[in-house]
Amino acid sequence: xxxxxxxxxxxxxxxxxxxxxxxxxxxxxxxxxxxxxxxxxxxxxxxxxxxxxxxxxxxxxxxxxxxxxxxxxxxxxxxxxxxxxxxxxxxxxxxxxxxxxxxxxxxxxxxxxxxxxxxxxxxxxxxxxxxxxxxxxxxxxxxxxxxxxxxxxxxxxxxxxxxxxxxxxxxxxxxxxxxxxxx
Numbered sequence: 001x002x003x004x005x006x007x008x009x010x011x012x013x014x015x016x017x018x019x020x021x022x023x024x025x026x027x028x029x030x031x032x033x034x035x036x037x038x039x040x041x042x043x044x045x046x047x048x049x050x051x052x053x054x055x056x057x058x059x060x061x062x063x064x065x066x067x068x069x070x071x072x073x074x075x076x077x078x079x080x081x082x083x084x085x086x087x088x089x090x091x092x093x094x095x096x097x098x099x100x101x102x103x104x105x106x107x108x109x110x111x112x113x114x115x116x117x118x119x120x121x122x123x124x125x126x127x128x129x130x131x132x133x134x135x136x137x138x139x140x141x142x143x144x145x146x147x148x149x150x151x152x153x154x155x156x157x158x159x160x161x162x163x164x165x166x167x168x169x170x171x172x173x174x175x176x177x178x179x180x181x182x183x
Contacts, residue, residue, distance in 0.1 A: 072142070
C-alpha cells in the first residue's frame with residue numbers, strides 16, 4: 001500500500017508540474033485595462049481582458065522570441081533576471097526527478113527504497129527552490145513589472161504548490177519506509 005501511495009504521489013506531482021510549467025503564475029493590470037500575465041517562460045500582454053479572444057502579444061524571456069519589450073530585464077540589474085531564467089530548469093529538473101522516483105519505486109520497490117527516497121527528496125528540493133526563486137524574482141526581474149504590482153496566483157501557481165505537497169508525501173513515505181525497513 002505504501003509503495004502505491006508513493007507511486008501515485010510521484011506521478012500526480014508530475015501532472016501538476018506540467019501544468020505549472022505551461023500556465024500563468026501571476027499577472028498585473030495596467031491603468032488602461034491591459035493585463036500582463038507571467039509564466040515560467042514568458043510574458044503575455046492581453047489588450048482587452050474582457051473579451052474571450054482578445055488580441056495579445058507575448059514574448060519568451062528564456063529564448064528571446066516575441067515582443068521583447070515585455071521581457072526586457074529590469075533596471076535593477078541582471079541578477080533578478082538571471083534568477084528568473086533559472087526557475088524553469090529547476091522546475092523541469094524537479095519533474096524529471098519525480099518521474100525517476102516514481103519509476104524506481106514502480107520497478108523495484110523493495111530493493112531501491114533508499115534511491116526512491118533520495119529522488120523524491122531531491123525533486124521536492126528542486127521544485128521548492130524554483131518556486132521560491134520565482135516568487136522573489138518575477139516582480140524584480142522584468143522591466144514590465146517595475147511600475148505594475150505583480151500578483152501571483154492562478155491555476156499554474158496553485159499547481160506547483162499541490163505538486164510540492166504530493167512530493168512531500170512521497171518523500172516522507174519513502175524515507176519512513178527506508179528508516180523503518182518496510183518492504
